[in-house]
Amino acid sequence: MLITIPELLSKAEVEQIRTHLESANWQAGSQTAGSIARKVKKNQQLDDSKEPAISLGHHIVRALSQHPTFISAALPDKIYPPKFNRYSENETYGAHVDAALMQVPETNQTLRTDLSATIFLAEPDEYEGGELSIETQYGAQTVKLAAGDMVLYPSTSLHQVTPVTKGVRVASFFWIQSLVSDIQQRETLFNLDQTVQQLTVELGQTxxxxxxxSGIYHNLLRQWAKPS
Structure with a gap:
């Protein structure tokens, strides 16, 4: 299930983040890639153990914690601290699948990557190419969203960032361990929750x-959720 979340960050928030990123020290993204991904990864990335990545990541996590659609879709148990990357002309990240397990920085925790997320920080007209292409059961879907919008998709998906041919693509990306690891169960809960929310508006919560x-939703969640 691929879900887009418009305006996770406001335009003012994006502008503030971009200001910090413009003066940041970028490094070759291949330094953080595994042996296989390193062969297809050509971009730039911030050192997420230093500022401004730490503070900007905390800001994004706070925004996520207050967004009902993200909570409903992801049912987050753990969130990997957001990272930041940029693609200049001729840079790309070829087809790959994210690692199944990741060590959370500065902790002894291991995170299972159930969901991957990208927050676009550059407007679509700022660059050409640079689409996020995600393989789904219905074929490849390309995503290129407005600055501040986020896309959420299963980490099991084969995906890539197509070559940027003009301008600069800037984004934040991270992973989520869900309380419900099964994709189909998580999709069922999301669809049910969205139905409950819509009926609440139309009929009232009583x-x-x-x-x-609502009772069915919570009983299913109680059955399927496995907190770490």
Whole structure:
């Protein structure tokens, strides 16, 4: 399931983040890639153990914690500290699948990558190419969103960033370990929760059907969730 979340960050927030990133010390993205990914990864990345990546990452996590669609779709248990990358002309990241397990920096925790996320920090007209292409059960879907928008997709998906041919693509990316690891169960819960929210608006939260469906949602969540 591929989900886009518009305006996770406001235009003012994006502008502030971009200001910090413009003066940041970028390094070759291949330094952080595994042996296989290193062969297809050609971009630039911030050192996420230093400023401004740390503070900017904390800001993004706070925004995520307050966004109901993200909470409903991801059911987050752990969030890997957001990273930041940029693609200049002729830079790309070829087809790859994200690592299944990652060590969370500065902790003894291991995170299982259930979901991958990209927050676009450059407007689509600032660069050409640079689409995020994600293989789904319906074929490849290309994503190029407005600055501040986010896309959320299963980490099991083969995906790539197509070559940038003009301008600069800037983004933040990270991974989520969900309380519900099964993709189909998580999709069922998301669709059910969205239905409950819509019926709540139409019928009111005390309507019997809303109460019944809400109960079904929480009972399924109780059955399927596996907190770490």
């Amino acid at each position: 309507h019997s059907e809303v109460v019944n469906l």
